[in-house]
Every structure is written in structure tokens, then in C-alpha cells.
Amino acid sequence: MSETNDHERRPVIAGNWKMNPRDLESAGDLAEGIASKLGYDEIVDKDVIVIPPTPFISDVSQILELSNIQVGAQAMSPENGGAHTGEVSGKMLKSVGATHVLAGHSERRTGGETDVMVNAQVRTALDQSLRPILCVGEELNVREAGDAVHTVCAQVAAGLKGVTAEQMTEVIVAYEPVWAIGTGMTASPEDAGSMTESIRDQISLLYGEDVAQATRILYGGSVKPSNIGELMKQKDVDGALVGGASLKAESFEGLVKGF
Numbered sequence: 163m164s165e166t167n168d169h170e171r172r173p174v175i176a177g178n179w180k181m182n183p184r185d186l187e188s189a190g191d192l193a194e195g196i197a198s199k200l201g202y203d204e205i206v207d208k209d210v211i212v213i214p215p216t217p218f219i220s221d222v223s224q225i226l227e228l229s230n231i232q233v234g235a236q237a238m239s240p241e242n243g244g245a246h247t248g249e250v251s252g253k254m255l256k257s258v259g260a261t262h263v264l265a266g267h268s269e270r271r272t273g274g275e276t277d278v279m280v281n282a283q284v285r286t287a288l289d290q291s292l293r294p295i296l297c298v299g300e301e302l303n304v305r306e307a308g309d310a311v312h313t314v315c316a317q318v319a320a321g322l323k324g325v326t327a328e329q330m331t332e333v334i335v336a337y338e339p340v341w342a343i344g345t346g347m348t349a350s351p352e353d354a355g356s357m358t359e360s361i362r363d364q365i366s367l368l369y370g371e372d373v374a375q376a377t378r379i380l381y382g383g384s385v386k387p388s389n390i391g392e393l394m395k396q397k398d399v400d401g402a403l404v405g406g407a408s409l410k411a412e413s414f415e416g417l418v419k420g421f
């Protein structure tokens with residue numbers, strides 16, 4: 163591999179809207195703004211995904227239907243149906259237009275999701291033909307204690323338990339250091355590069371080098387149009403999972419076109 167990223171793997175830019183915007187009308191406006199900025203046939207060399215709150219997925223998918231922009235969900239139940247009040251299944255998400263689903267975002271891990279639950283979501287998503295984006299990342303105290311690589315690689319191994327090498331073509335991994343999310347404290351390109359390299363090594367240990375080289379690994383945490391170029395130069399960074407800067411059509415356009 164070369165020192166810098168020549169994008170042998172198809173890059174991914176994913177915008178995680180989190181619990182924004184405030185209502186369906188604003189979500190529609192944002193989706194329409196993104197569609198008009200990015201055109202309907204302009205994006206051919208990367209995967210662009212928007213990840214709205216669940217109630218907006220259906221409308222956002224319809225607005226983006228003729229574009230190359232895909233739509234993801236932020237979370238799903240590991241169950242396929244039945245008596246699970248408040249839960250949403252992968253099949254439901256698929257039926258309203260989702261192609262991807264986040265699993266194990268740190269904001270959900272903080273709320274009590276364990277590695278076992280995250281792994282169940284990853285496997286159920288794959289069973290439902292949804293592409294999981296497995297999120298991993300260490301807290302600041304873990305990094306300061308020198309345990310970041312160990313912790314993140316353990317999250318990767320636990321999240322992928324029972325996933326076959328064949329299924330790995332559908333899996334995206336996102337490294338999001340918790341201390342960098344929503345703080346403006348982006349990881350340095352070198353830190354993002356070295357952790358994504360460790361994640362690829364971990365995938366190689368689990369599945370072999372061919373699968374590891376084919377897997378897309380994203381960085382997330384205060385990514386902006388102004389820093390995406392440097393991050394994308396890292397040989398193991400294949401894209402970005404973006405929160406705040408994905409909530410305005412202009413800055414989302416800047417991310418997609420910024421490298």
C-alpha cells in the first residue's frame with residue numbers, strides 16, 4: 163500500500179443527523195437542499211449516505227429517490243418483530259427506504275448498549291440485507307491510559323462475532339473517538355490514521371488480509387469541510403461519519419466534494 167490514500171476502496175461520506183432537525187418539514191428541506199447541491203448524477207465515485215431520525219426516513223428516501231444518495235437508519239432492534247414496544251426492526255427500516263444502519267454509536271453505548279447488543283444488531287442487519295456501519299471508539303480516559311488500541315480492537319472483534327468473511331463485504335466500520343464527537347476536537351490525521359490501521363490489522367487477524375483490505379473504515383468526530391482533506395489522505399481512512407457538519411446542505415456538499 164502507498165503512504166497516502168489513493169482511494170482504492172470506494173470512499174463513503176455518511177451524515178448522521180442524530181436527533182435533528184426538529185420536524186418533518188425541516189428534514190424535507192435539508193434533504194432537498196442536499197439533493198440540489200449534489201445533483202442527481204454527480205456523485206459517481208463515492209458512496210454518500212444520509213442518516214435521518216427514523217420518523218423521517220420514508221420522506222427523505224422519497225426525496226432522494228432519483229439521486230445517488232443513500233439513506234440509513236441510526237439504530238434498530240436486534241429482534242425481527244413481536245412484542246417489543248418502541249422498537250423498530252431492520253425489515254421495517256428497509257421497507258421505508260433504508261439501506262444502511264448504524265450499530266454501536268457511542269451515544270447509544272453510553273445509554274447502555276453493550277458489545278453483545280451491538281453484535282446482535284450487526285448480525286440481524288445483515289440477515290435483513292441492511293448494511294451495518296459498526297461504530298467503535300474510545301473515551302478520553304482510555305486513550306490517556308494508553309488503552310485505546312486494545313479497547314477499539316476489542317469492540318471490533320466483539321461487534322463482528324459470528325459475521326462471515328462473505329458478509330464482511332456489506333460491513334463498514336467507523337472509528338469515532340468519543341472525545342472527538344461534537345467537541346470540535348478532531349483527532350489529528352496521524353491519530354485517525356494510526357487507529358484505522360490498527361482496526362484494519364484486527365480485521366486481518368479475524369478474516370485475513372484480503373477481507374481487511376476490502377473493508378471500508380471511516381473516521382468520525384468533528385469532521386468538517388476544512389479538515390476532511392487531511393483525514394482522507396491517511397491510507398486507512400476510507401471516508402467519514404459526520405454529525406454537526408452534515409446538518410447544512412452547503413457544508414455536507416463541502417464534505418462530499420472536499421477531497
Ligand code: 13P
Nearest residue numbers: 178343344383384405406
Ligand atoms: P460530530 O461530527 O458532530 O462530531 O459527530 C460525529 C458523530 O458522532 C457522527 O456519528
